[in-house]
Amino acid sequence: MPPPLRPLIPKIPTIARVPHRSVLSLTGSQASEFLNGILSAQVHSPPRPFYSAFLHAQGRVLYDVFVYTHMNPSTGQPGYLIDYDLRPSEAPPLLDLIQRYKLRSKNKDAEVKKHWKWAENSGVVEPEWDKAGEWPWGSQNEVLRDRRAPGMGNRMLVRNGDRPPEASSHEMAFPEAYTLHRILHGVPEGHTDMPAMQAFPMDSNLDFMGGLDFRKGCYVGQELTVRTYHKGVIRKRILPVVIHPPNSPPSETIVPSPDMPTRPSHGRGENGKLLSSSNGLGLALLRLEQVEAAEEGKLTFSMDVEGEDGxxxxxxxxxxxWWPQRE
Structure with missing residues (x-):
């Protein structure tokens, strides 16, 4: 990240609640096989934690999800806990979506090192985890090592009303601190960054973050996703951005201020769309050809701000x- 933004990274161990999330439990003798047919990443048996997404049949994102392992206390059987964005969207409720598919499976539902391999000409990548090392997403129940980007830390499930054990040794931060943490690391998440029924998985960097498997068997939304991998071209990506005063680009001494604007007057512009934002920083869906032109000094990005005419x-x-680079 740009040097003036580095002071925004916490210097001491910090934890924060991640808002707008809910959890579904899935157990059963065929739970792994069932999830493998509807998620975009490979599901292993016995259960392991991982990051993935539910896609629409036409290949657009419905939910990006974190899948944890857990032990069913009543049966002692291993299963999965699916952590997803609960906010209303154009996607069907996740429980309803899963129940549509579970009719043919025996399941019960309830409320390292990374390398990349480039697909020829398309701009899509797939991570190649270090096969000799441990599972990249961790091995603990109800804890997931967030490998979407270096420095993201761990995610853990805590029962409603409880405090995580780490609260005694870590600084407790507000949920907004987690949003800022994601933005600084260039990590999109949830419906704000991946609007349901609209976002394409590679535009949303799911391939960079290890949420897609292009070599597994058939799953919902696979056809368009794999076709893009082999023959398509990625024209957009989500990138982190700094919002700064007009005609005054950020310098080595400027750190974004909380009073800087975070929302454009129009949700979508010709050059891109602002997504998550915090303290004058944000994630934006941008056209890669225009990103390259901006890097060559041929154009600049700007946005109109609501309530500030002109x-x-x-x-x-x-x-x-951490983005993969072509060799």
Missing amino acids: TSWGVSHWRPK
Whole structure:
């Protein structure tokens, strides 16, 4: 990330509640096989935690999800806990969606090191985890090592009303701190960044973050996703951005302020769309050809701000260092 933004990274161990999330439990003798047919990442048996997505039949994102392992206390049987964005969207409720598919399976529902391999000409990548090392997403029940990007830390499930054990040794931060943490690391998440029925998985960097498997068997939304991998071209990506005063690009001494605008007057512009935002920083869906033109000094990004007629604020992007680079 740009040097002036580095002070925004916490210097001490910190935990924060992740808002707008809910959890579904799935257990059964065929739970792994069942999930493998409807999720975009490979599901292993015995259960392991991982990151993935539910896709629409036409290949658009419905939910990006974190899948944890757990032990059913009543049966002692291993199963899965699915952590997803609960906010209303154009996607059907996740429980309803899963129940549509479970009729043919015996399931019960309830409320390392990473390398990349480029697909020829398409701009899509797939991570190649270090086969000699341990499972990249961790091995603990109800805890997931967040490998979407370096430095993201761990995610853990805590029962409603309980405090996580780490609260005694970590600084407790507000949920907004987690949003800022994601933005600084260039990590999109949930319906704000991946609007249901609209976002394409590669535009949303799901391939960069290890949420897609292009070599597994058939799953919902696979056809268009694999076709893009082999023959398509990625024209857009979500990138982190800094919002700054007009005609005053961010310098080595400027750190974004909380009073900087975070919402454009129009949700979508010709050059891109602002998604999550916090403290003058954000994630934006941008056209890659225009990103390259901006990097060559041929154009600049800007946005109009609601309530400020005639005022355009500057928008400057950066490419996260963890992004895979072509050799």
